[in-house]
Each structure stands twice: as structure tokens, then as C-alpha cells.
Amino acid sequence: xxxxxxxxxxxxxxxxxxxxxxxxxxxxxxxxxxxxxxxxxxxxxxxxxxxxxxxxxxxxxxxxxxxxxxxxxxxxxxxxxxxxxxxxxxxxxxxxxxxxxxxxxxxxxxxxxxxxxxxxxxxxxxxxxxxxxxxxxxxxxxxxxxxxxxxxxxxxxxxxxxxxxxxxxxxxxxxxxxxxxxxxxxxxxxxxxxxxxxxxxxxxxxxxxxxxxxxxxxxxxxxxxxxxxxxxxxxxxxxxxxxxxxxxxxxxxxxxxxxxxxxxxxxxxxxxxxxxxxxxxxxxxxxxxxxxxxxxxxxxxxxxxxxxxxxxxxxxxxxxxxxxxxxxxxxxxxxxxx
Amino acid sequence: xxxxxxxxxxxxxxxxxxxxxxxxxxxxxxxxxxxxxxxxxxxxxxxxxxxxxxxxxxxxxxxxxxxxxxxxxxxxxxxxxxxxxxxxxxxxxxxxxxxxxxxxxxxxxxxxxxxxxxxxxxxxxxxxxxxxxxxxxxxxxxxxxxxxxxxxxxxxxxxxxxxxxxxxxxxxxxxxxxxxxxxxxxxxxxxxxxxxxxxxxxxxxxxxxxxxxxxxxxxxxxxxxxxxxxxxxxxxxxxxxxxxxxxxxxxxxxxxxxxxxxxxxxxxxxxxxxxxxxxxxxxxxxxxxxxxxxxxxxxxxxxxxxxxxxxxxxxxxxxxxxxxxxxxxxxxxxxxxxxxxxxxxxxxxxxxxxxxxxxxxxxxxxxxxxxxxxxxxxxxxxxxxxxxxxxxxxxxxxxxxxxxxxxxxxxxxxxxxxxxxxxxxxxx
Ligand SMILES: [Zn+2]
Numbered sequence: 001x002x003x004x005x006x007x008x009x010x011x012x013x014x015x016x017x018x019x020x021x022x023x024x025x026x027x028x029x030x031x032x033x034x035x036x037x038x039x040x041x042x043x044x045x046x047x048x049x050x051x052x053x054x055x056x057x058x059x060x061x062x063x064x065x066x067x068x069x070x071x072x073x074x075x076x077x078x079x080x081x082x083x084x085x086x087x088x089x090x091x092x093x094x095x096x097x098x099x100x101x102x103x104x105x106x107x108x109x110x111x112x113x114x115x116x117x118x119x120x121x122x123x124x125x126x127x128x129x130x131x132x133x134x135x136x137x138x139x140x141x142x143x144x145x146x147x148x149x150x151x152x153x154x155x156x157x158x159x160x161x162x163x164x165x166x167x168x169x170x171x172x173x174x175x176x177x178x179x180x181x182x183x184x185x186x187x188x189x190x191x192x193x194x195x196x197x198x199x200x201x202x203x204x205x206x207x208x209x210x211x212x213x214x215x216x217x218x219x220x221x222x223x224x225x226x227x228x229x230x231x232x233x234x235x236x237x238x239x240x241x242x243x244x245x246x247x248x249x250x251x252x253x254x255x256x257x258x259x260x261x262x263x264x265x266x267x268x269x270x271x272x273x274x275x276x277x278x279x280x281x282x283x284x285x286x287x288x289x290x291x292x293x294x295x296x297x298x299x300x301x302x303x304x305x306x307x308x309x310x311x312x313x314x315x316x317x318x319x320x321x322x323x324x325x326x327x328x329x330x331x332x333x334x335x336x337x338x
Numbered sequence: 339x340x341x342x343x344x345x346x347x348x349x350x351x352x353x354x355x356x357x358x359x360x361x362x363x364x365x366x367x368x369x370x371x372x373x374x375x376x377x378x379x380x381x382x383x384x385x386x387x388x389x390x391x392x393x394x395x396x397x398x399x400x401x402x403x404x405x406x407x408x409x410x411x412x413x414x415x416x417x418x419x420x421x422x423x424x425x426x427x428x429x430x431x432x433x434x435x436x437x438x439x440x441x442x443x444x445x446x447x448x449x450x451x452x453x454x455x456x457x458x459x460x461x462x463x464x465x466x467x468x469x470x471x472x473x474x475x476x477x478x479x480x481x482x483x484x485x486x487x488x489x490x491x492x493x494x495x496x497x498x499x500x501x502x503x504x505x506x507x508x509x510x511x512x513x514x515x516x517x518x519x520x521x522x523x524x525x526x527x528x529x530x531x532x533x534x535x536x537x538x539x540x541x542x543x544x545x546x547x548x549x550x551x552x553x554x555x556x557x558x559x560x561x562x563x564x565x566x567x568x569x570x571x572x573x574x575x576x577x578x579x580x581x582x583x584x585x586x587x588x589x590x591x592x593x594x595x596x597x598x599x600x601x602x603x604x605x606x607x608x609x610x611x612x613x614x615x616x617x618x619x620x621x622x623x624x625x626x627x628x629x630x631x632x633x634x635x636x637x638x639x640x641x642x643x644x645x646x647x648x649x650x651x652x653x654x655x656x657x658x659x660x661x662x663x664x665x666x667x668x669x670x671x672x673x674x675x676x677x678x679x680x681x682x683x684x685x686x687x688x689x690x691x692x693x694x695x696x697x698x699x700x701x702x703x704x705x706x707x708x709x710x711x712x713x714x715x716x717x718x719x720x721x722x723x724x725x726x727x728x729x730x731x732x733x734x735x736x737x738x739x740x741x742x743x744x745x746x747x748x749x750x751x752x753x754x755x756x757x758x759x760x761x762x763x764x765x766x
Contacts, residue, residue: 097653118655119526119537120607127606128651141655143537189537213542214534 013319014126014135018146018194023170026198030154031167032314033307039076040310049321050079053110058100059138060086060116065281066138066148069305070113073312077321082107097121101130109133111320119143134319142184148280149190151311153198155300156235158307159276172199177229179205179261180239180288181250183212187280188239192220203229207261209250226261230270237278238263238288254287264290268298276300341365341376342758344751347386347717349707351683357386359713362755367708379751381717387687389421389714389752391694391703393513393591394488394567394639395664397423397454399445400438401430406644406734408445411664412452414642414733416759418664419716419749420452422695422703423642427459428489434459434470436478443480451759455698458482460501460512464490469501476508483699486513488567489614491549493519498553502562511589511697513565514553516574517615521545526655528601528616536604538654541616543571550574554581554588563587565697568641570596570615572625579634589697591639592626594663594670599623599739609650609657610739613643630689631680637694640667644735662733666726668718669745676720677746683720702755713756722748732765 039045055074057067074081086100104112111134114122119141126135139145157166160174176195182188182204195202202220211222223229251257277299285291293299342359349355356371357364397411415423425442427433433442439456446454458475462468464487475482485505492498492514501512522545527533529540550566557564569575569592581588600620603611611617629635643660650657675681695704705711725744728736752760759766
């Protein structure tokens with residue numbers, strides 16, 4: 001009974017959703033990121049790979065961390081980088097996305113890294129025919145943030161399997177727990193897809209108000225009790241909790257939230273020896289994570305930032321310069337969803 | 339005025355007969371009528387219905403003439419087989435005074451394509467706070483009987499109660515857009531498996547159902563009649579069914595798109611599927627079809643909501659809600675209800691003409707196809723198959739979800755009081 005969505009005969013390669021990646025795609029990206037990580041150890045941290053190519057960072061929503069990460073990645077590959085911040089300009093109507101896209105098309109952008117407050121905006125950019133270049137989703141609304149999931153997977157593989165030892169390997173059998181505001185988290189959505197594709201078992205832990213209706217369709221477990229899940233976790237990913245969620249009655253008080261769902265030293269002690277604590281940053285210390293945990297050797301937050309550059313280098317490299325088969329097209333996603 | 343002989347059409351899908359139109363009325367219905375000086379329309383294999391009536395149309399004039407005007411909207415209505423439409427009040431200015439409803443009514447008369455019956459706003463400015471001058475709108479030349487803040491829900495229980503009570507004085511009805519506002523803050527699509535996956539704000543079924551439950555209770559309490567706009571969930575159907583079983587004066591409508599499309603389509607992030615209320619699940623679609631077939635839902639209403647291209651050619655969150663529907667309504671109903679065997683053509687006449695005319699108290703419409711009745715008629719070729727081409731729409735807007743989709747049936751002729759507004763599928 002379904003209509004087919006729009007014309008997708010033009011099929012540039014994009015990275016819109018972690019769900020589009022096969023296990024082999026994802027492993028290839030992680031392996032490529034390992035190679036890229038070695039560049040960071042050289043005195044001259046630059047490869048000539050993308051010389052003459054233009055990457056546009058199109059940010060409709062503030063995120064200095066993510067923008068700088070993509071910018072560093074593109075520059076280490078010798079691409080020309082244009083930063084376009086649509087935040088705060090006269091952009092208020094939706095058609096600006098299209099107008100901006102047409103401008104970028106005219107400028108010959110080879111890749112557009114887009115961060116947007118609306119779920120689906122990168123997908124729309126990639127499929128509406130407004131531009132020809134590759135589209136990389138750098139976070140869209142409450143939908144997805146695939147490069148964040150890739151860097152998280154990369155971080156887990158490095159810690160639990162090893163850097164060189166991990167090459168070619170996935171996360172088969174690893175147990176990852178994602179804690180906090182799953183409802184509004186694009187990081188959680190992307191991670192559920194990617195980590196399960198890589199063979200991990202994912203458990204979401206949150207108060208019932210912050211678990212999406214319809215989560216039963218996701219390939220993961222859901223628990224309301226952090227204490228029950230911790231002893232069986234190889235990695236615990238703490239999500240940032242927005243303080244305004246309290247005002248919208250998602251939970252009674254900050255104090256109650258951190259008591260039930262925050263990670264402190266006592267709780268960390270319930271985790272297995274080898275287990276790591278992750279956070280996409282920026283952290284609300286005292287809310288979802290205590291300073292004691294954040295500053296401990298088990299917390300990977302700082303590594304995650306460094307790994308983010310390697311992952312984004314790998315993604316840009318594979319989309320613009322590398323293997324033809326590395327990343328799927330948006331069209332493939334459309335086909336799957338028919 | 340001239341005479342027209344429609345020869346051999348199946349009246350309400352029944353036995354073929356000839357229908358002679360003389361001036362504004364049907365003169366004879368019989369077999370073997372001599373043509374004489376009448377213009378003859380050979381209508382073998384076609385179905386003749388009373389002119390369709392829409393309880394829920396957005397004509398956008400005054401204020402958003404870039405989307406639609408009364409003239410373009412009534413031309414679209416005629417093309418879709420309609421002879422009367424109710425024009426919703428959410429215009430600029432809002433149709434909350436006698437002056438605005440008279441203006442819209444007069445523009446409809448001047449258009450000559452379709453009767454336009456304005457719907458009056460329930461509250462001033464659709465703000466839900468103060469009752470609009472319902473009596474003045476009723477007493478105006480427009481003779482308003484249907485009141486609605488459509489686009490917004492009358493969510494204050496006291497205001498809703500008072501409106502229901504007040505319109506009893508002139509046999510009016512309050513048509514509710516059931517959407518609990520707090521439960522739908524930031525909502526972008528149906529809340530469920532697909533919204534969870536797409537990360538779009540969820541619009542729970544209970545936001546519609548809780549308001550309907552409250553309003554049927556209020557209507558029963560004050561002994562008034564309430565009409566529920568665009569039912570979209572299986573739960574809403576159950577509540578209306580229960581209210582009717584109690585003998586309460588409740589009527590309800592469903593849009594063609596809620597009889598066909600599901601929230602799975604939103605996976606495309608194509609704003610053409612963004613509509614209020616949102617597209618629901620397949621189970622909801624099936625429940626709505628069944629309810630329309632068994633009469634729990636009284637009628638089909640298009641919720642024709644025209645928007646200019648730029649309001650849809652953007653990302654999902656920024657896009658306007660709504661889709662055009664007048665020109666595809668009959669095809670979608672044939673596809674979902676007739677071709678599936680759920681209702682026959684007499685049922686279509688009932689759900690798309692007789693009952694909506696009765697709810698809106700439109701005397702000259704929804705009448706039997708028999709001698710002496712006003713010649714408001716629609717002639718349909720049910721064997722037609724073709725892809726929907728929005729480029730050919732009479733509506734000023736093209737925001738249809740059916741572009742390129744093959745749908746059955748075509749309106750070949752529409753007659754408004756004996757005058758052909760559509761001839762051989764083209765506007766006259
Ligand atoms: Zn409405």
C-alpha cells in the first residue's frame with residue numbers, strides 16, 4: 001500500500017545513517033581510521049589525498065566540537081574547507097536549506113558535512129536533487145549522528161580488542177550499555193544501529209519517560225535499572241542530559257536523576273575490571289557522571305575526541321578518494337525501506 | 339435554460355437509466371427518454387451520483403491567495419465531482435465574523451463552480467478563549483451551521499461546552515479538530531515505531547482520542563450535536579462507535595488519505611506526507627475503512643489543504659502540514675472502499691454526498707437522483723485507470739501525495755443546478 005518515495009536515480013555516495021552501513025563497510029571505516037590515526041603521530045600531520053577537493057561544513061546548529069573535528073579531518077587530508085554557519089543568520093524558513101544547497105552546488109562542493117536541528121534534513125539534502133556532492137550527516141535533530149557512533153565503536157574496539165590487533169575485527173559479543181536521554185539522542189540511535197551491526201549486544205538504560213515509544217522495533221534490550229545492567233557491561237556510554245528536560249517533566253529533579261541514572265564511583269565499581277566508561281561530551285559533571293568517574297583512567301572521553309578526527313578522515317577519504325564500495329548510497333537506504 | 343439528457347448511466351451504480359435535466363432540476367428519470375432538443379451525453383458504463391459534498395475544505399481566501407482562492411478552489415472541487423464545499427475558517431483574517439463569512443459565501447456564488455458554505459470559527463481568532471459571534475454568523479447571508487476552529491483544537495473544556503450549548507439555538511454543530519495541545523508539542527508525525535527510528539517528534543494517538551472522548555461526553559451532557567473532524571486512529575473509531583451506541587448525537591469524518599496512506603511513507607522524509615493529523619499505521623487505516631463501511635464514520639471529508647511549492651520543498655520540520663485532496667478524493671475512495679468491496683456506489687453517494695449534506699444542513703445537496711430534485715450531479719467513469727498528474731490540477735497548489743500513482747476512476751461531468759461545470763473531464 002505504499003507509494004515509492006522520490007526519484008533516486010542519481011546516486012552519489014553519502015553517509016546519512018549508521019543503519020546504512022553493512023558490517024564490512026563499518027569494519028573498513030574502522031580499519032581506515034587506524035591508518036589515519038598513524039598520521040596524527042607523524043611530525044607533519046597531513047596527507048595529500050584530497051588536494052583540490054572542497055569540503056563544506058554546513059552547520060545550522062552550533063557545535064564547535066563536531067565542526068572542528070570535521071575541519072581538522074578535512075585539512076589533514078589537504079582538502080579545502082569552507083565553514084558555513086547558518087545559525088544566527090536570517091535563516092528561519094526551511095527553504096533556506098535548499099537555497100544554501102544551491103549556493104554550495106554552484107561553488108562546486110565535493111562534500112557537504114551538515115549539522116541540522118531537523119531530523120531528516122541531511123537525507124533530504126542528499127535525495128532531493130539540490131546538490132551533487134557527497135553528504136555527510138554530522139547530526140540531524142533527534143535522528144542520527146553516524147560519525148559519532150563510528151568513533152564510539154572505534155574507541156571500544158581499540159580499548160577492548162586492541163589497535164593493531166583489532167584490524168579486520170568487529171565487536172562480536174561485546175556488551176554495550178547506553179544510559180540516559182535515549183529519546184532525544186541521535187548518538188544513541190546511531191549507536192544502536194552500528195554496534196549491533198558490528199555484533200555487539202546493546203542495552204539501553206533510561207527512565208521510561210526518556211525511552212521512545214516504538215523502541216520495541218530496535219535491535220536492543222531496554223532496562224530501567226542501571227545497577228542491574230552494570231555488572232554485565234563491557235562499555236557504558238553515558239549520554240548528556242539536557243537540564244531543560246527536567247522542566248518538561250521527563251524526570252522530577254536533577255538529584256533524583258543522578259541518583260538513579262548517574263554514574264559515580266560506587267556504581268563504576270560494579271562494572272567488570274576491563275569495562276570502559278564513555279561520554280560523547282560535553283559532560284555535565286555531577287549530573288550524569290561524577291568528576292571521579294570522568295577523570296578516571298576508565299573514562300574514554302578525551303580519546304573519543306582524538307578518535308573522532310581519525311574516523312572523520314576515514315569517512316571523507318572513503319567518500320571522496322578511496323574505495324568505490326566503502327559506503328552505501330542513499331538510494332540503497334531508500335530501497336531497503338520500501 | 340437548455341436541456342441535457344444523460345443516457346444509460348448507472349444511477350448510484352444500479353440499473354442503467356436516462357436522466358433528463360431541464361433547467362436547474364431533474365425533469366425525468368426513466369429508460370428510453372427521447373432526446374428531443376436536449377444535448378445528449380452517452381454515459382453507458384458510467385455511474386451517476388448526487389453531487390459530492392465536502393465538509394472540510396481549506397480555500398485559503400482571504401489571506402493566502404498564493405495557495406488557493408475561492409475561485410481556484412471551487413474549480414478544483416468541481417473537477418473532483420463536488421457541488422458543495424464547506425470552507426474552513428482558518429483564513430487571514432479568521433472567519434469569525436458575519437462580514438468574513440459573507441465575503442467567502444459571496445465569492446463562492448460568484449465563482450459559479452460549486453456552492454461554498456463557510457464554516458464559522460468557534461472562538462475569536464481561533465484562539466480558544468472567547469466565543470466568536472456564532473449567532474451573527476448564523477444570521478448572516480451565509481447562514482452558517484457548522485462551526486470549527488479547525489487547524490486548532492478547542493481544548494478548553496468550558497469553551498467547548500459553551501459552544502456546544504450555544505449552537506443549539508440555531509441547530510448548529512461544532513466540528514472539532516481533536517488534538518490535545520500539550521500531548522502534541524513538537525509533534526511531527528505519528529508516534530510509534532517509525533517516529534522512534536526517524537527521530538521525529540511523536541504525535542500519539544491518545545492526543546486525538548482523549549479529546550474525542552471528552553467531547554462526546556460533553557455533547558451528550560448538554561444534548562447537542564458534535565462532529566469530529568478527520569478521525570485518524572483505530573481508538574478514535576472505538577470511541578465514536580461507543581458514543582453512537584449510546585444514542586448520542588455524534589458524527590465523524592475521515593479523509594481519503596487516512597484511508598490509504600501510512601506513516602511508513604514518512605521514511606522518505608518527503609514533506610508531501612506531512613499532514614495534520616499525521617498518517618498512522620496500517621492497523622489504523624484498516625479500522626477507518628471498516629468504520630466508514632459500517633457507518634460508524636459518517637462521511638469522507640477531504641481536508642483539502644493547499645500549500646505553495648516552497649512550503650513543501652524544504653526539510654520535514656520546516657514544511658507546512660497538509661495535502662490537497664479535492665481532485666483525487668473520489669479516486670481514492672473508489673480504490674480503498676469500492677474496489678475492495680467494502681461499500682458500493684450507493685454507499686459512496688451516502689458517505690460523500692447525503693450524509694455530509696445532512697450534517698451541514700445543506701438543503702439542496704445530497705438529494706436523491708429523481709425527478710423534481712435539484713440537478714446537482716456527478717458522473718463518474720469507474721473503469722478509468724491513470725496516473726495522477728498534478729500538473730493538470732485546477733487547484734492553485736500541487737501538494738499531492740499521489741503524483742505519478744495510478745488511481746482508478748475519473749469524474750467526467752459535474753452539474754451544479756443543471757449547469758455543467760465539468761464536461762468530459764475538463765472544466766467548463
Ligand atoms: Zn484539522
